[in-house]
Amino acid sequence: MGLEIRNLTKCYGDNVAVNNISVQLPKGQVLGLLGRNGAGKTTTIKMMLGLVRPDSGEILWEGRPFLREELSIGYLPEERGLYPKTKIAEQLRYFGQLEGMGRKLANERIDYWLEKFEITEYKNKLASELSKGNQQKIQIIATLLHDPDIIILDEPFSGLDPVNATSLGNVIEELVEQKKTIILSSHRMESIEMFCENVCMMKKGDIVVSGKLQTVKDEYGYKNLRITSAGQLEQVFRKLNTPFEKNGLVYNAKVHNEKEGMDILKAAEADGVPLQNFSLLEPTLHQIFVERVG
Numbered sequence: 001m002g003l004e005i006r007n008l009t010k011c012y013g014d015n016v017a018v019n020n021i022s023v024q025l026p027k028g029q030v031l032g033l034l035g036r037n038g039a040g041k042t043t044t045i046k047m048m049l050g051l052v053r054p055d056s057g058e059i060l061w062e063g064r065p066f067l068r069e070e071l072s073i074g075y076l077p078e079e080r081g082l083y084p085k086t087k088i089a090e091q092l093r094y095f096g097q098l099e100g101m102g103r104k105l106a107n108e109r110i111d112y113w114l115e116k117f118e119i120t121e122y123k124n125k126l127a128s129e130l131s132k133g134n135q136q137k138i139q140i141i142a143t144l145l146h147d148p149d150i151i152i153l154d155e156p157f158s159g160l161d162p163v164n165a166t167s168l169g170n171v172i173e174e175l176v177e178q179k180k181t182i183i184l185s186s187h188r189m190e191s192i193e194m195f196c197e198n199v200c201m202m203k204k205g206d207i208v209v210s211g212k213l214q215t216v217k218d219e220y221g222y223k224n225l226r227i228t229s230a231g232q233l234e235q236v237f238r239k240l241n242t243p244f245e246k247n248g249l250v251y252n253a254k255v256h257n258e259k260e261g262m263d264i265l266k267a268a269e270a271d272g273v274p275l276q277n278f279s280l281l282e283p284t285l286h287q288i289f290v291e292r293v294g
C-alpha cells in the first residue's frame with residue numbers, strides 16, 4: 001500500500017475538523033478528495049504534510065511514517081502565494097533549489113514548463129505583473145518542477161479560465177500516465193471523475209463515501225434512464241409508478257437496474273408510444289455527491 005491514513009483526528013476547540021478518518025491509496029493511483037467547504041479536506045492534507053499536528057492517528061507511506069522531508073512531494077496549497085516583486089524565473093529557480101535541484105536542471109525544467117503552459121513571455125516579469133490565472137500556473141509549475149513522486153493539488157483549477165483548465169487537465173492526465181501518486185482536492189466533479197480512480201467524500205470531518213470510483217457508482221443503486229419521445233410517455237411512467245422529470249421531449253428517471261429500464265421501454269412499446277432515443281447512464285459523481293454530502 002502506498003498511502004495509509006489511519007484513524008486520523010484533528011479538533012480545533014470543540015470543532016472536530018477531521019473525525020477519525022482512515023483512507024488508503026495505492027502507489028501510482030489518484031485519489032479525488034471531495035467535500036463541501038469546511039468538510040476537512042485541507043486539514044487532512046495539512047496533517048499529511050506536517051503543517052498541522054493530528055490529535056491522534058497516523059499517516060504512513062509504504063508502511064513507514066509519511067515524512068515530507070524524506071519523500072518526493074509536490075504540494076499546491078489552497079492559499080496561493082508568490083513573491084510579488086521577484087522575477088518568475090528567479091523564484092521558480094529558488095523553489096527548485098529548495099527541493100535540491102541544481103541550477104542547470106532547474107533552468108531546463110523552468111523553460112519546459114513555461115512553454116508547456118504557454119507563458120514563456122512572462123519568464124522575466126515580476127509575479128505582480130501577471131494575471132491571477134497566470135500566477136496560478138506559475139504556482140503549479142513550482143509544484144511540479146522537481147518531478148515529485150507524490151503530488152497533492154488543493155483546488156488546482158480555481159482561478160483558471162476554461163482553456164487553461166483544459167491545459168492543466170492535460171498535464172494531470174500526463175502525470176496519471178506517469179503513475180504519479182496524486183491527491184486531488186476539487187469542487188469540480190467532472191475533473192475528479194475524469195482523473196481519479198479512487199474517491200473520498202468528506203462531510204463535517206467524517207468520510208461518507210470512499211473507495212474505487214466505479215464501485216462507488218455501482219453501489220449507488222441507481223442508473224439514469226433518459227428517453228426522448230414525442231408521445232405520451234408520462235402515462236407509461238405513471239402506470240409503472242416510476243418518478244420522472246420531463247424537459248421538452250426528454251424524460252429522465254432513476255431506475256434501479258437495466259431490467260427496470262427495459263420494462264419501461266417495453267411498456268412504452270406495448271402502449272404504442274413512439275421513442276426517438278433512449279439511454280441508460282451511470283450515476284454521475286455530482287449526483288452521488290449532492291445526495292450524500294449536499
Ligand SMILES: Nc1ncnc2c1ncn2[C@@H]1O[C@H](COP(=O)(O)OP(=O)(O)OP(=O)(O)O)[C@@H](O)[C@H]1O
Pocket residue numbers: 012015016017035036037038039040041042043044078
Ligand atoms: N487554523 C484553524 N483554526 C480553527 N479552525 C480551523 C482551522 N483550520 C480549519 N479549521 C476548521 O476546520 C474545519 C475544516 O476546515 P478545512 O479547511 O479542512 O475544510 P475544507 O474541506 O478544506 O474546506 P474548503 O473546501 O472550504 O477549503 C472547518 O470547520 C474550519 O473552520
